[in-house]
Amino acid sequence: MDQQTKDLINKEIENNDVCLFMKGTPDAPQCGFSMAVSNILKILEVNFKGVNVLENQQIREGIKEYSEWPTIPQLYVKKEFLGGCDIIKEMYENGELKKILKDKNLSFKD
Amino acid sequence: MAMDLKEIEKHIKEALPDAIVEIQDIAGDGNHYSATVTSSQFAGKNKIEQHKMVYNSLKGKMGNELHALAIKTKEQ
Numbered sequence: 642m643d644q645q646t647k648d649l650i651n652k653e654i655e656n657n658d659v660c661l662f663m664k665g666t667p668d669a670p671q672c673g674f675s676m677a678v679s680n681i682l683k684i685l686e687v688n689f690k691g692v693n694v695l696e697n698q699q700i701r702e703g704i705k706e707y708s709e710w711p712t713i714p715q716l717y718v719k720k721e722f723l724g725g726c727d728i729i730k731e732m733y734e735n736g737e738l739k740k741i742l743k744d745k746n747l748s749f750k751d
Numbered sequence: 752m753a754m755d756l757k758e759i760e761k762h763i764k765e766a767l768p769d770a771i772v773e774i775q776d777i778a779g780d781g782n783h784y785s786a787t788v789t790s791s792q793f794a795g796k797n798k799i800e801q802h803k804m805v806y807n808s809l810k811g812k813m814g815n816e817l818h819a820l821a822i823k824t825k826e827q
Contacts, residue, residue: 674819705814709803710799710803710806711806711811711813711814712806712813712814722799723799724798724799724802725802726821727802727821727822727823728798728799728802731798731823732798
């Protein structure tokens with residue numbers, strides 16, 4: 642991964658407390674897995690930025706290397722990689738996601 | 752670009768010999784699978800590390816030949 646791509650990803654993660662790398666946008670997801678995570682954040686009324694990797698090939702490939710994670714979506718909360726679709730769904734269902742949002746002082750609908 | 756269910760199971764078991772692997776072809780198209788993997792090797796690891804172990808067992812096929820594999824990991 643080149644430095645420019647790394648800087649681009651760093652900037653998104655640093656500027657957005659909740660940053661979701663996804664296929665499509667929160668309003669028009671292009672993949673069921675991206676939609677699932679985006680919907681969870683919407684239900685929790687979390688303020689998040691969706692980064693559409695389909696608009697940027699560098700980010701699309703770079704983020705996999707950056708997180709050492711082969712799939713998209715990928716969720717970052719306060720610069721910490723939380724996981725992909727399966728993990729976020731599980732954390733939502735067992736209440737862990739809310740706990741993390743609370744611990745990190747982020748506003749959401751409880 | 753598709754991968755056989757048996758092949759996925761084989762890869763996971765090679766990396767995690769004690770694993771109990773249950774795989775379902777969720778869309779019936781040989782391209783969207785769901786796997787539940789139970790192994791003692793997950794002990795003491797967080798979910799991200801556990802899922803990475805499964806991804807790593809697939810040796811780069813995840814996201815390429817294998818489009819979609821939903822993973823659930825359990826400690827034994």
